[in-house]
Amino acid sequence: GAVVSQHPSRVICKSGTSVKIECRSLDFQATTMFWYRQFPKQSLMLMATSNEGSKATYEQGVEKDKFLINHASLTLSTLTVTSAHPEDSSFYICSAVASGQDEQFFGPGTRLTVL
Amino acid sequence: GNSVTQMEGPVTLSEEAFLTINCTYTATGYPSLFWYVQYPGEGLQLLLKATKADDKGSNKGFEATYRKETTSFHLEKGSVQVSDSAVYFCALKHQAGTALIFGKGTTLSVSS
Numbered sequence: 001g002a003v004v005s006q007h008p009s010r011v012i013c014k015s016g017t018s019v020k021i022e023c024r025s026l027d028f029q030a031t032t033m034f035w036y037r038q039f040p041k042q043s044l045m046l047m048a049t050s051n052e053g054s055k056a057t058y059e060q061g062v063e064k065d066k067f068l069i070n071h072a073s074l075t076l077s078t079l080t081v082t083s084a085h086p087e088d089s090s091f092y093i094c095s096a097v098a099s100g101q102d103e104q105f106f107g108p109g110t111r112l113t114v115l
Numbered sequence: 116g117n118s119v120t121q122m123e124g125p126v127t128l129s130e131e132a133f134l135t136i137n138c139t140y141t142a143t144g145y146p147s148l149f150w151y152v153q154y155p156g157e158g159l160q161l162l163l164k165a166t167k168a169d170d171k172g173s174n175k176g177f178e179a180t181y182r183k184e185t186t187s188f189h190l191e192k193g194s195v196q197v198s199d200s201a202v203y204f205c206a207l208k209h210q211a212g213t214a215l216i217f218g219k220g221t222t223l224s225v226s227s
Contacts, residue, residue: 004158034214043119043204043217093158095215102211106151106158 006107023094029074030096038091121218136190138205146207148188
């Protein structure tokens, strides 16, 4: 089946530093990837839609300069949290859609803790 | 706007009990409806889906029927197992190629 990986699974960083999270589709090509954020006991909130080779589309209220998304290839999208602050601590989840298909496949998520 | 509301958890059941997790939605038009499951330490997996009114999605003993008149998509299973313990998310998608809109998730814990 379609597998999506995320790296790292868990990261702890100091306030003010930047953190990069990778999302990879391991056995299929993904023209579209989505980035979600999940707070404890809350639903997954869509942050942005990432299409290979073009700029990401951000949801209202998501700072594009703070959450940099790069979808440089059909198997990799990255989310960089710049100048992270404690309020950025959250669970970040990506999903990928195979070319020509509609079903989303989800990564296992990345737990970010900013001290 | 589009939204999904599902029952608060956690839901705690004994093995072989009947399960219902309620889910209602608000959407314009005719969205597709989904249930996803997240087992501990794993990513979300599609459990079942329905794309039009009165459709019934089913998988692994779970069922949900797309009820447009009540804007609901309740998840049911007749006899739960310990291995069903997970977080269940109800979701909708307004059109192909767009992102999913999720409910808050319901944690199910089944004990033997």
